[in-house]
Amino acid sequence: MxxxxxxxxxxxxxxxxxxxxxxxxxxxxxxxxxxxxxxxxxxxxxxxxxxxxxxxxxxxxxxxxxxxxxxxxxxxxxxxxxxxxxxxxxxxxxxxxxxxxxxxxxxxxxxxxxxxxxxxxxxxxxxxxxxxxxxxxxxxxxxxxxxxxxxxxxxxxxxxxxxxxxxxxxxxxxxxxxxxxxxxxxxxxxxxxxxxxxxxxxxxxxxxxxxxxxxxxxxFQKPQRRAYVHRFFSDPGVASRMFQNMEKTFGFYDFCASPKFCWTVCSVFKFLMDAGERLPETLTQMFVIITVHLIQALSSDEAHDRDLVSALGRMACHCSLTQHATCTKEQLTSFGLQPFLSSQASVNAFLCVDGDLDSDDCVFSFHSQLCLEFLLAASFYLDKSKSENVEEMLKKHEGHVDFLQLYLSGLSNPTQRKPLESRLGEFSSDRIINFRRWVKSMSLKVLGGYYKEKHFDCFRLLHQSQDEGLVKEVVVPPARIGISYGGLGVQDCVALNYMVTCLGKIENLNLMNTKDLTGETVEILVPAMRLAHQITLLQSSLSAGALSHLASALSSGKTVDLNLSHTSMGDTGFKVLCTGLRDSVLHTLNVGACGLTEACGEDLVSVLASGTSQLRVLTLSNNDLQDHGLRLLSRALLSPHCPLQNLQLLRCKLTGGSMEALSAVLCSGHSELRILDLTVNIIGDSGMEHLSKSLQHPQCKLQVLKCFDNELTGACCAALAKAFQSGKCCLRELDLSANDLGQEGALLLCKALWNPGHPLETLSLVRCEMTPPVFQELGVLLRSGSPRLRSLSVGINKVGDQGAKHLWDALASQHCQLEYLDVEMMGLTDACVEDLCAAVKASGSLKTLILKNNNLTDDSVPALVTLMQDRPSMEELNVQYNDMSEDVFELVDKCSNIRY
Missing domain, CATH: 3.40.50.300 (P-loop containing nucleotide triphosphate hydrolases)
Structure with a gap:
């Protein structure tokens, strides 16, 4: 029973x-x-x-x-x-x-x-x-x-x-x-x-x-919403279209977890679909439609409808400020809602009723906080008095409301408020102008700063307005919309995408350190990505779905620079990305530290040798590429269709075993490589000999070679010297730092640079175990005027003041053309400062001098400050990490181009 x-x-x-x-x-x-x-x-x-x-x-x-x-x-x-x-x-x-x-x-x-x-x-x-x-x-x-x-x-x-x-x-x-x-x-x-x-x-x-x-x-999470919509609309095609619109418009709001709201949306969508009208694109449009629909059902005139919404706004204001969810019948009467209480259906349209409507104990509340705040915003615009401006109103309700600003922004757009005005009469033009001025002033201030959350609050307001003109008014220099955003929710992506699409372009879409980028969030950002000149995803985490949408954006977009370093995409993710690289206009790609292995080589070949790739700069550093991976990559580099000019292979676990294949590429006549970075790989002397042979080849176009910490010895210098003496070497920059070249190897290299035909302008020999005789040879070389050297780095070779004196003598020569000199950690003391200052004063070319990590004390500071004051052409003197005390900081501060 x-x-x-x-x-x-x-x-x-x-x-x-x-x-x-x-x-x-x-x-x-x-x-x-x-x-x-x-x-x-x-x-x-x-x-x-x-x-x-x-x-x-x-x-x-x-x-x-x-x-x-x-x-x-x-x-x-x-x-x-x-x-x-x-x-x-x-x-x-x-x-x-x-x-x-x-x-x-x-x-x-x-x-x-x-x-x-x-x-x-x-x-x-x-x-x-x-x-x-x-x-x-x-x-x-x-x-x-x-x-x-x-x-x-x-x-x-x-x-x-x-x-x-x-x-x-x-x-x-x-x-x-x-x-x-x-x-x-x-x-x-x-x-x-x-x-x-x-x-x-x-x-x-x-x-x-x-x-x-x-x-x-x-x-209701997203799967439940999808299931509900498909039950509400019997036609699967209609249901899918309705669901996609609902998710695009509302799916990023927390209140979408409410089944009640889901039913409300479906009911409104069905009404609009049956009437052949457009579906809403914002939360404001949704509540405009609902309010108009409810008012129409009351069958009253414009004046009555306007009074009703204004009265409901007064009730909303009371509930917001007092934080009381319910109101008594007496309070409703004081708000001007007495005529509204005559019908149970009329009351239920906008309010929840607890108790018998005829009883004085009956209490009333809004169906939701969303409804309360919308009526508060609408009633604010209906009031044509000058009793308060928007800033005063928002401050009054601060901490009590979540969506009031959004509704005010949406209703400031004439297209979005038009259906409501057709029932209630015109809104206050003064208050709408006041709101737009406030938005513009606030946005210019916020977007000129670096506070991520405030940026997105501003973006959401502008998105709700659906006013492209307002966006362009607001996002003007010095506004920043390319800062690093960190975490991104779906709502953030919607707002950011709206901003970029309104602007029509963005220099840098900076999504650095964004965690858990899903297929859903990146799909929303695809239009913005297509308009971005540069996309930064450094240290972000992207799902396979996210990479698929990114690839799609690249294949049909304007992006020329993409940074995906430290994203741990792996070979599988890289394969997905490559589907969009072939047809992209990308010039620069950084996939350093992405968990790639030699298996990615085949995908690189398919892209670089496709004939459609425009990639000029590729960074593969800090991946487990190994020799086999480089050999595969060399196949692509041999292709006459490969446009690559700059290849970064730092820490890729390479050995001399793959240098023969790379050397063949450089000599082939097809390779466009100009810059090659092999830093921290075990190339060894045998590998360098292969590279040196290619440097002598007339077809080799390489201009920059970085072999920092390649386990080289002085034995490789003979082959390098031969390349410089050949007259065919194109190198403008060579970095051999952190290799044990020793005195014999370094001297061979210095003697090779006497050849007037070599093009070398930048030479780095930091921590190469060089001795005073090598510095003596370098000094003679620089004074001769025959080499083209503009930049020389010889730090962490502890030759002391005596070794450095050869460089000071060279600087004083009118034939020396050095503009940059790095002598960090060479054991220099105050005793060298007099010669150093005299040399720099005499130099007609030097602009930067690096003296970091030496043994200079406070005693040197007056002379160095006087030097920089007398040499306005000097751009930087770096004396960081010397033995100087805080007592001299005030004196040093007199020269803005001294770093200490």
Missing amino acids: HKKVLLDQGKISKGISTLLGGQLASEVIHNNFYIPLMSVDPEEEGQNASHSVEQVIFTTLSKNRNHGKPVMLVGLAGTGKTTTLDKLVVDWASGQHLQHFSYVFHFKVRELETIRGTLSLETLLLQRYSHLSPESMGLALQAPEALLFMFDGFEGCQHSFEPPTSPSLCSDPHQLASASCLVASLLHGTLLKGAAVLLASRPTGMLNSLNGHRVELLG
């Missing part, structure tokens, strides 16, 4: 299904609209794993049968708590679940709150379930472990709950007590010990006093 009665009751619709109020639970359950909701069980190991909420509740109620702890279903407004409890009752009554309970008693807390005086639990149950006889109720209460009590809307309870030790709690189902005391006694297990209790509540502090099992309700 009990199950049949509950099942019949569950099929009866209670209340009115309204556009803002949502679909009735009975309609959802019995009309096949119920979608299993997801939840998180905080007490489960491996937290944040989501499960069906029914399954979590079934399991938890089974586990807790003898523990006496209530199960607390907690979720935000509209996430489906009421419908979930109703569905549990129907499932139990129809014999599907929870069959170890003989009776299920379901209460609305707000109904219990209206009970005055005292009564026993038995009396309460008999009043609520009149179909049960006193005899059957008496038997039921004797087996509490077979009873399940459900309490919905627990956050509405006006009473505090006493701790279990309180003498006010009752233990006998025949004991008289207040309704709140009976509920508290059930929750704390003093009454009907062993009975199961399930309550549903919004997050509230009252739950903290209960020792229970908390289940967090997530509501």
Whole structure:
């Protein structure tokens, strides 16, 4: 009997299904609209794993049968708590679940709150379930472990709950007590010990006093929304189109987890689709359509409609400022809503009603905070007085609202507010102008700074406005929209993409250090990526889907520079990326430290030898390329279609074994390589000999060769010297630093540079174990005037003041053309400063001198400062990390081009 009665009751619709109020639970359950909701069980190991909420509740109620702890279903407004409890009752009554309970008693807390005086639990149950006889109720209460009590809307309870030790709690189902005391006694297990209790509540502090099992309700996530839309619209094609529009427009907002909101959106979409009208593109447009639809249903005139929205705005203002969710009938009258109270349907259109509409105890609230804030924004624009400006209004509501600024921005657009103005009359032009001025002023200030969150707040406002002209007014120099953004949510991507597409281009789309870039987020950004001259994804993490959309954007976009270094995409991800590289206009690609191996070589060949690639600069540094990978890459470099000019291979685990293949490339006549960086690879002398042979070849076009820390010795210098003496070498820059060249090797190299035909301008021999005789030879070479050297780095060769004197003598020569000299960590002391200053004064070319990490003291500072003051052509003197004290900092500060 009990199950049949509950099942019949569950099929009866209670209340009115309204556009803002949502679909009735009975309609959802019995009309096949119920979608299993997801939840998180905080007490489960491996937290944040989501499960069906029914399954979590079934399991938890089974586990807790003898523990006496209530199960607390907690979720935000509209996430489906009421419908979930109703569905549990129907499932139990129809014999599907929870069959170890003989009776299920379901209460609305707000109904219990209206009970005055005292009564026993038995009396309460008999009043609520009149179909049960006193005899059957008496038997039921004797087996509490077979009873399940459900309490919905627990956050509405006006009473505090006493701790279990309180003498006010009752233990006998025949004991008289207040309704709140009976509920508290059930929750704390003093009454009907062993009975199961399930309550549903919004997050509230009252739950903290209960020792229970908390289940967090997530509501509708994207899969549930998709399933719901496909049930709402019978045509699969229409359903897919509606779902895509809903996700594009609203899917990034947290409130989309509300099934009620999902039903509202579907209802509006169906109405618009049937009328042949466009679907909304913003949250503002959605609420404009809803408000117009509800007002039209009231069949009143413009003046009445305007008064209604203004009155609702006053109520919204009161609720926002006082933080009271409900208003009394007396308060509604004071807001000017008395004429509106004559019809239950009219009230339900905009407000929730608790109690009998004819009773003075009836209370009213908005269906949602979204609705409250929209009516607050609309009423602000309807008010043509000059009582307050937008800045004053926003400051007044600061901390109480989340969407007010967005609605004000959306309604400032004439196209978005037009349907509302057609029903209510024109908005205040003064207030709209005031808002636009505020937005422009605020945006210029925010976008000129570096605060990421403020940037995105601004972007969201501008996106909601759907006003391309406003965006172009706001984003002017010195606005920055290319800063590093870190984490990006879907809403951030939508707003950022809107900004860039309005502007039509962006110099650098900087997404550096963005974690968890998914296919969904990058798909949203594809239009912006197509318009970006440069895309920075350094240290970001991209899924395979994200890389696929990035590849698509590259293949049809304007991007010429892409930085994906430290993204750990691996060979699989790189293969996906390559699908977009062949047809892109990309000139520069950095995939350093991306977890690539030799397996990526085949994909590189397919891109570089395609005949369509425009890639000029490729960075593969810090990948496990190895010799086999370089040999594969060499096949591409041999292609006459390969346009590559700059190849960065730092730390790629290469050896001399792959240098023969690379040398063949350089000599082939097809290679366009101008720059080659082999830093920190074990090339060895044999590998350098192969490279040196190619440097002598007339077809070799290499101009920059970096062999820093390649485990070279002086034995390789003879081959290098031969290349310089050949007259065919094109090298302008050579870095042999951190190799043990020694005196003999370095001298061979210096003597080779006497050849007047060599083009070398930059030479780095840092930490090459060079001796004073080598510096003597370098000094003679520089004084001769025959070499073209403009930059020389010879630091970390500890030859002291005596060795450096050869360089000072050379600098003083009118034939020396050095512009940059690095003598870091050479053991220099104050004793060399006099010669150093004299040399720099005499030099007609030197612009930069690096003296870092030497032994200069405060005694040297006056002379160095005087030197820089007398030599305005000197751009930098770097004396960092010397033995100077803070006492001389004030003196050094007199020269802005001294770094200390």
